[in-house]
Amino acid sequence: MDNTERHAERIRTVGALSPAELAAFAAVAEYGGFRAAARRSGLSPSALSHSVASLESRLNVQLFHRSTRNVSLTDAGRQFFARLRPALVEIADAADELGEFTSKPSGTLRINADATAAEQVLAPLVLEFMAAFPDVRVEIVSERRLVDIAENGFDCGIRSSEIISEDMVAIPVGPMQQHIVVAAPSYVAGRPPLRSPAELRGHRCIQLRMPGGSLYRWEFERRGEALVVETTGGLVLDNSRLILAAAVHGYGLAYLTKWMASAALEAGALVELLGEWTPPYPGLHLYYPRHRHLSASMRAFVSFLRDRNQRR
Numbered sequence: 597m598d599n600t601e602r603h604a605e606r607i608r609t610v611g612a613l614s615p616a617e618l619a620a621f622a623a624v625a626e627y628g629g630f631r632a633a634a635r636r637s638g639l640s641p642s643a644l645s646h647s648v649a650s651l652e653s654r655l656n657v658q659l660f661h662r663s664t665r666n667v668s669l670t671d672a673g674r675q676f677f678a679r680l681r682p683a684l685v686e687i688a689d690a691a692d693e694l695g696e697f698t699s700k701p702s703g704t705l706r707i708n709a710d711a712t713a714a715e716q717v718l719a720p721l722v723l724e725f726m727a728a729f730p731d732v733r734v735e736i737v738s739e740r741r742l743v744d745i746a747e748n749g750f751d752c753g754i755r756s757s758e759i760i761s762e763d764m765v766a767i768p769v770g771p772m773q774q775h776i777v778v779a780a781p782s783y784v785a786g787r788p789p790l791r792s793p794a795e796l797r798g799h800r801c802i803q804l805r806m807p808g809g810s811l812y813r814w815e816f817e818r819r820g821e822a823l824v825v826e827t828t829g830g831l832v833l834d835n836s837r838l839i840l841a842a843a844v845h846g847y848g849l850a851y852l853t854k855w856m857a858s859a860a861l862e863a864g865a866l867v868e869l870l871g872e873w874t875p876p877y878p879g880l881h882l883y884y885p886r887h888r889h890l891s892a893s894m895r896a897f898v899s900f901l902r903d904r905n906q907r908r
Contacts, residue, residue, distance in 0.1 A: 613654065620647035621659060622684050625677040626888070627746055629667045635749040685889045701896040702731035708745050709754035711738040712836055713880050716855060717754055717769055725900050732893045740834075741807040745884065751894045752884040764883040767901050772876035774854040775815070778866040780846040790849075790869045793825045800848030801827035805834040814851045816873040823873075827851075 623633035623644065630641040637644070652659050659673035669677060709717070714736050722734055737750070745753045753760075756773065760766050777790075783800075784790075790799070793816045804812040811832065816823040829848055833839050836856055843850035843857075844865045850857075860866040882901060884890070890898065 614647070614651070617647045617651035617654070618680065618684065620644045621651050621673075622677065622680060624648060624660065624667065625669055625673065626681075629747075632747045632749075636746075681887070688889045700731050701729050701892040703891060703893045704733045704735055705752075705891075705893045705897055706750045707734065707736045707752055707754060707882075708743055708748070708750040709736060709738055710740050712853065712856065713754045713756075714738040716880060721769060721901075721904075724904075725897060728900065729893070729896055732896065746888065751891065752882050752897075754880055754882050757878040757881045760881055760883045763886055765886050766881040766883045767898065768879065768905060769882050769901060770880045773879040774874060774876040775851055776854050776857065776871065776874045777814070777849055777851055777869045778843055778857050778861070779849045779869060780844055780865060781867055782846040783843075783848060784867060784869070793823050793870060793873055796825050796827055796849065799827075799829075800831075801829040802839050802842050802848050802850045803827060803829050803832045804836070804839060804851070805832050812851075816870065817875055818873045 620633075620637075620639070620643075623637050624630055627633045627636055630644050633639075633644055634641045648660065655676075657672050657676075658670050659676060661668045661670055707714075707722075718736070722736065726732060726734055742755065742759060743750075743753075745751075754769060757766060757768075777796075787799075790796070793814070796814070801814075806812055811826070814825045814827055816825065827849075831842055831847055833842065836852060839850050840852060840856055840860065842848070843852070844860055849869070854861075857866055857868075861868060882898075884894070
Protein backbone atom coordinates (compact mmCIF):
# COMPACT_ATOMS: atom_id res chain seq x y z
CA MET A 597 0.00 0.00 0.00
CA ASP A 598 1.53 3.30 -1.09
CA ASN A 599 1.24 6.59 0.79
CA THR A 600 -1.81 7.72 -1.19
CA GLU A 601 -3.70 4.52 -0.45
CA ARG A 602 -2.64 4.65 3.20
CA HIS A 603 -3.86 8.23 3.49
CA ALA A 604 -7.19 7.32 1.88
CA GLU A 605 -7.59 4.42 4.31
CA ARG A 606 -6.97 6.72 7.27
CA ILE A 607 -9.60 9.15 5.96
CA ARG A 608 -12.11 6.29 5.66
CA THR A 609 -11.30 5.18 9.23
CA VAL A 610 -11.82 8.67 10.64
CA GLY A 611 -14.96 9.14 8.59
CA ALA A 612 -16.45 5.99 10.12
CA LEU A 613 -16.15 7.45 13.62
CA SER A 614 -19.10 9.43 14.94
CA PRO A 615 -18.20 12.93 16.20
CA ALA A 616 -20.98 12.60 18.81
CA GLU A 617 -19.48 9.33 20.08
CA LEU A 618 -16.00 10.83 20.25
CA ALA A 619 -17.33 13.86 22.13
CA ALA A 620 -19.22 11.59 24.55
CA PHE A 621 -16.08 9.54 25.21
CA ALA A 622 -13.99 12.68 25.76
CA ALA A 623 -16.56 14.15 28.18
CA VAL A 624 -16.72 10.99 30.31
CA ALA A 625 -12.92 10.76 30.34
CA GLU A 626 -12.50 14.46 31.16
CA TYR A 627 -15.02 14.56 34.03
CA GLY A 628 -14.43 11.12 35.45
CA GLY A 629 -17.83 9.50 35.03
CA PHE A 630 -21.13 9.44 33.18
CA ARG A 631 -23.09 11.48 35.74
CA ALA A 632 -20.48 14.24 35.97
CA ALA A 633 -20.19 14.37 32.18
CA ALA A 634 -23.99 14.49 31.88
CA ARG A 635 -24.19 17.52 34.21
CA ARG A 636 -21.62 19.29 32.10
CA SER A 637 -22.82 18.32 28.62
CA GLY A 638 -26.58 18.50 29.12
CA LEU A 639 -27.01 14.93 27.87
CA SER A 640 -28.40 12.10 29.97
CA PRO A 641 -26.05 9.49 31.50
CA SER A 642 -27.83 6.81 29.48
CA ALA A 643 -27.26 8.70 26.20
CA LEU A 644 -23.58 9.09 27.00
CA SER A 645 -23.30 5.43 27.97
CA HIS A 646 -24.93 4.37 24.70
CA SER A 647 -22.58 6.58 22.65
CA VAL A 648 -19.48 5.26 24.42
CA ALA A 649 -20.62 1.64 24.05
CA SER A 650 -21.22 2.24 20.34
CA LEU A 651 -17.73 3.73 19.95
CA GLU A 652 -16.16 0.77 21.78
CA SER A 653 -18.02 -1.59 19.45
CA ARG A 654 -16.92 0.37 16.39
CA LEU A 655 -13.26 0.36 17.55
CA ASN A 656 -13.50 -3.20 18.92
CA VAL A 657 -11.75 -2.18 22.14
CA GLN A 658 -12.84 -1.48 25.73
CA LEU A 659 -12.19 2.15 26.66
CA PHE A 660 -13.54 2.22 30.24
CA HIS A 661 -13.59 -0.04 33.27
CA ARG A 662 -17.13 0.18 34.70
CA SER A 663 -18.47 -0.74 38.13
CA THR A 664 -21.46 0.36 40.17
CA ARG A 665 -19.29 2.93 41.99
CA ASN A 666 -16.54 3.89 39.59
CA VAL A 667 -15.69 4.53 35.96
CA SER A 668 -12.05 4.66 34.89
CA LEU A 669 -10.12 4.54 31.65
CA THR A 670 -8.49 1.32 30.50
CA ASP A 671 -4.92 1.51 29.25
CA ALA A 672 -6.28 1.64 25.70
CA GLY A 673 -8.79 4.33 26.68
CA ARG A 674 -6.11 6.41 28.39
CA GLN A 675 -3.88 6.25 25.30
CA PHE A 676 -6.80 7.05 22.98
CA PHE A 677 -7.88 10.01 25.11
CA ALA A 678 -4.34 11.42 25.25
CA ARG A 679 -4.21 11.42 21.44
CA LEU A 680 -7.82 12.51 20.91
CA ARG A 681 -8.07 15.42 23.37
CA PRO A 682 -5.69 17.84 21.59
CA ALA A 683 -7.55 17.23 18.32
CA LEU A 684 -10.94 17.92 19.91
CA VAL A 685 -9.60 21.09 21.54
CA GLU A 686 -8.30 22.27 18.17
CA ILE A 687 -11.65 21.56 16.51
CA ALA A 688 -13.57 23.38 19.26
CA ASP A 689 -11.20 26.35 19.15
CA ALA A 690 -11.57 26.54 15.38
CA ALA A 691 -15.37 26.53 15.71
CA ASP A 692 -15.20 29.23 18.39
CA GLU A 693 -12.97 31.38 16.22
CA LEU A 694 -15.49 31.14 13.38
CA GLY A 695 -18.23 32.13 15.79
CA GLU A 696 -16.36 35.30 16.65
CA PHE A 697 -16.91 36.53 13.09
CA THR A 698 -20.70 36.38 13.45
CA SER A 699 -21.56 36.87 17.12
CA LYS A 700 -20.37 38.04 20.50
CA PRO A 701 -19.68 35.58 23.35
CA SER A 702 -22.91 34.24 24.78
CA GLY A 703 -24.20 31.41 26.94
CA THR A 704 -23.86 30.80 30.67
CA LEU A 705 -20.70 31.28 32.71
CA ARG A 706 -20.90 29.30 35.99
CA ILE A 707 -18.60 30.43 38.82
CA ASN A 708 -18.07 28.73 42.20
CA ALA A 709 -16.81 30.88 45.09
CA ASP A 710 -17.18 31.22 48.82
CA ALA A 711 -19.63 33.91 49.87
CA THR A 712 -17.01 36.46 50.91
CA ALA A 713 -15.10 36.07 47.64
CA ALA A 714 -18.34 36.42 45.69
CA GLU A 715 -19.11 39.68 47.51
CA GLN A 716 -15.68 41.08 46.75
CA VAL A 717 -15.71 40.39 43.02
CA LEU A 718 -19.40 40.97 42.17
CA ALA A 719 -19.55 44.74 41.72
CA PRO A 720 -16.03 45.61 40.55
CA LEU A 721 -15.54 42.55 38.36
CA VAL A 722 -18.54 40.45 37.32
CA LEU A 723 -20.98 43.30 36.73
CA GLU A 724 -18.34 45.21 34.76
CA PHE A 725 -17.77 42.11 32.60
CA MET A 726 -21.51 41.67 32.04
CA ALA A 727 -21.81 45.29 30.94
CA ALA A 728 -19.11 44.64 28.31
CA PHE A 729 -20.63 41.30 27.23
CA PRO A 730 -24.42 41.62 27.66
CA ASP A 731 -25.13 38.32 25.88
CA VAL A 732 -23.31 36.31 28.58
CA ARG A 733 -25.39 35.02 31.49
CA VAL A 734 -23.41 34.65 34.74
CA GLU A 735 -24.36 32.28 37.55
CA ILE A 736 -22.42 32.46 40.83
CA VAL A 737 -22.83 29.65 43.36
CA SER A 738 -21.40 30.63 46.74
CA GLU A 739 -20.48 27.90 49.20
CA ARG A 740 -17.79 27.51 51.82
CA ARG A 741 -16.68 23.99 50.90
CA LEU A 742 -14.08 23.62 48.19
CA VAL A 743 -15.59 21.62 45.32
CA ASP A 744 -14.24 20.00 42.16
CA ILE A 745 -15.31 22.64 39.65
CA ALA A 746 -15.02 20.28 36.66
CA GLU A 747 -17.06 17.50 38.23
CA ASN A 748 -19.73 19.90 39.44
CA GLY A 749 -20.23 21.68 36.12
CA PHE A 750 -18.51 25.02 36.81
CA ASP A 751 -16.43 26.96 34.31
CA CYS A 752 -14.18 28.38 37.02
CA GLY A 753 -13.82 29.10 40.72
CA ILE A 754 -12.72 32.09 42.78
CA ARG A 755 -10.84 31.38 46.01
CA SER A 756 -7.80 32.44 48.01
CA SER A 757 -4.61 31.60 46.16
CA GLU A 758 -3.27 29.47 49.00
CA ILE A 759 -5.94 26.78 48.58
CA ILE A 760 -5.86 26.52 44.78
CA SER A 761 -4.27 23.35 43.38
CA GLU A 762 -1.04 23.78 41.43
CA ASP A 763 -2.51 22.02 38.38
CA MET A 764 -4.93 24.92 37.86
CA VAL A 765 -4.49 28.10 35.84
CA ALA A 766 -4.83 30.93 38.38
CA ILE A 767 -5.40 34.61 37.57
CA PRO A 768 -5.39 37.37 40.24
CA VAL A 769 -8.77 39.09 40.54
CA GLY A 770 -8.19 41.58 43.32
CA PRO A 771 -5.73 43.29 45.63
CA MET A 772 -3.70 41.70 48.42
CA GLN A 773 -5.73 40.31 51.32
CA GLN A 774 -5.14 40.76 55.03
CA HIS A 775 -6.66 39.02 58.05
CA ILE A 776 -6.70 41.24 61.14
CA VAL A 777 -7.76 41.07 64.78
CA VAL A 778 -10.53 43.51 65.66
CA ALA A 779 -12.73 44.34 68.63
CA ALA A 780 -15.26 46.97 69.65
CA PRO A 781 -13.93 49.89 71.71
CA SER A 782 -16.31 48.81 74.48
CA TYR A 783 -14.58 45.41 74.67
CA VAL A 784 -11.00 46.71 74.84
CA ALA A 785 -11.83 49.52 77.29
CA GLY A 786 -10.34 48.77 80.71
CA ARG A 787 -8.45 45.68 79.49
CA PRO A 788 -4.63 45.47 79.32
CA PRO A 789 -3.18 46.19 75.85
CA LEU A 790 -2.88 43.15 73.60
CA ARG A 791 0.82 42.93 72.78
CA SER A 792 1.31 39.48 71.24
CA PRO A 793 -0.77 36.60 69.86
CA ALA A 794 0.14 34.51 72.91
CA GLU A 795 -2.03 36.82 75.02
CA LEU A 796 -5.17 35.90 73.03
CA ARG A 797 -5.78 33.00 75.40
CA GLY A 798 -6.83 35.49 78.03
CA HIS A 799 -9.58 36.93 75.81
CA ARG A 800 -13.03 35.98 74.54
CA CYS A 801 -12.43 35.15 70.87
CA ILE A 802 -15.27 34.65 68.43
CA GLN A 803 -14.52 31.34 66.74
CA LEU A 804 -15.16 30.20 63.18
CA ARG A 805 -16.39 26.68 62.47
CA MET A 806 -14.91 25.34 59.22
CA PRO A 807 -16.94 23.28 56.70
CA GLY A 808 -15.13 20.11 57.81
CA GLY A 809 -16.08 20.71 61.44
CA SER A 810 -12.80 22.00 62.85
CA LEU A 811 -12.34 25.42 64.45
CA TYR A 812 -10.26 27.88 62.46
CA ARG A 813 -6.91 28.66 64.06
CA TRP A 814 -5.68 32.26 63.88
CA GLU A 815 -2.46 32.77 61.92
CA PHE A 816 0.19 35.42 62.59
CA GLU A 817 3.60 36.41 61.27
CA ARG A 818 6.18 39.03 62.22
CA ARG A 819 9.74 39.40 60.94
CA GLY A 820 9.83 35.78 59.77
CA GLU A 821 8.28 34.37 62.93
CA ALA A 822 5.02 32.52 62.24
CA LEU A 823 2.47 31.55 64.90
CA VAL A 824 -0.78 29.60 64.78
CA VAL A 825 -3.03 30.11 67.82
CA GLU A 826 -5.96 28.00 68.97
CA THR A 827 -8.31 30.56 70.48
CA THR A 828 -11.06 30.07 73.06
CA GLY A 829 -14.46 31.65 73.52
CA GLY A 830 -18.07 30.86 74.16
CA LEU A 831 -19.37 31.85 70.73
CA VAL A 832 -18.81 29.66 67.65
CA LEU A 833 -20.18 30.77 64.26
CA ASP A 834 -19.89 29.50 60.69
CA ASN A 835 -20.35 32.83 58.91
CA SER A 836 -17.97 35.79 58.76
CA ARG A 837 -20.81 38.32 58.62
CA LEU A 838 -22.14 36.97 61.93
CA ILE A 839 -18.65 37.16 63.43
CA LEU A 840 -18.44 40.80 62.34
CA ALA A 841 -21.81 41.57 63.95
CA ALA A 842 -20.81 39.90 67.23
CA ALA A 843 -17.55 41.86 67.32
CA VAL A 844 -19.32 45.18 66.67
CA HIS A 845 -21.69 44.38 69.55
CA GLY A 846 -18.70 44.00 71.87
CA TYR A 847 -18.72 40.26 72.55
CA GLY A 848 -14.98 39.78 72.02
CA LEU A 849 -12.12 39.62 69.57
CA ALA A 850 -12.66 38.64 65.94
CA TYR A 851 -10.29 37.52 63.18
CA LEU A 852 -11.60 38.88 59.88
CA THR A 853 -10.41 40.10 56.51
CA LYS A 854 -9.66 43.81 56.47
CA TRP A 855 -12.02 44.10 53.49
CA MET A 856 -14.93 42.84 55.59
CA ALA A 857 -14.09 44.93 58.64
CA SER A 858 -13.19 48.13 56.76
CA ALA A 859 -16.55 49.92 57.07
CA ALA A 860 -16.76 49.23 60.81
CA LEU A 861 -13.15 50.37 61.28
CA GLU A 862 -13.80 53.63 59.41
CA ALA A 863 -16.94 54.25 61.49
CA GLY A 864 -15.08 53.63 64.75
CA ALA A 865 -17.25 50.62 65.61
CA LEU A 866 -14.14 48.44 65.65
CA VAL A 867 -10.45 48.96 66.36
CA GLU A 868 -7.57 46.93 64.95
CA LEU A 869 -5.21 45.03 67.26
CA LEU A 870 -1.88 43.22 66.71
CA GLY A 871 -1.39 45.03 63.41
CA GLU A 872 2.33 44.25 63.30
CA TRP A 873 1.48 40.51 63.40
CA THR A 874 -0.94 40.48 60.44
CA PRO A 875 0.86 41.29 57.15
CA PRO A 876 -0.98 41.18 53.80
CA TYR A 877 -0.84 38.08 51.61
CA PRO A 878 -1.78 37.20 47.98
CA GLY A 879 -5.49 37.70 47.40
CA LEU A 880 -8.27 36.08 45.42
CA HIS A 881 -7.63 34.24 42.16
CA LEU A 882 -9.88 32.92 39.45
CA TYR A 883 -8.89 29.35 38.57
CA TYR A 884 -9.77 26.62 36.07
CA PRO A 885 -8.25 23.29 34.93
CA ARG A 886 -5.14 23.81 32.87
CA HIS A 887 -6.03 21.46 29.99
CA ARG A 888 -9.75 22.20 29.72
CA HIS A 889 -11.21 23.61 26.54
CA LEU A 890 -12.64 27.06 27.30
CA SER A 891 -16.01 28.16 25.99
CA ALA A 892 -16.24 31.47 24.12
CA SER A 893 -17.75 33.16 27.21
CA MET A 894 -15.00 31.78 29.48
CA ARG A 895 -12.28 32.88 27.05
CA ALA A 896 -13.84 36.34 26.99
CA PHE A 897 -13.87 36.41 30.80
CA VAL A 898 -10.21 35.34 31.03
CA SER A 899 -9.22 37.95 28.45
CA PHE A 900 -11.23 40.59 30.33
CA LEU A 901 -9.43 39.73 33.59
CA ARG A 902 -5.97 39.80 32.05
CA ASP A 903 -6.62 43.16 30.37
CA ARG A 904 -7.99 44.53 33.63
CA ASN A 905 -4.92 43.38 35.54
CA GLN A 906 -2.63 45.07 33.00
CA ARG A 907 -4.45 48.36 33.47
CA ARG A 908 -4.13 48.32 37.26
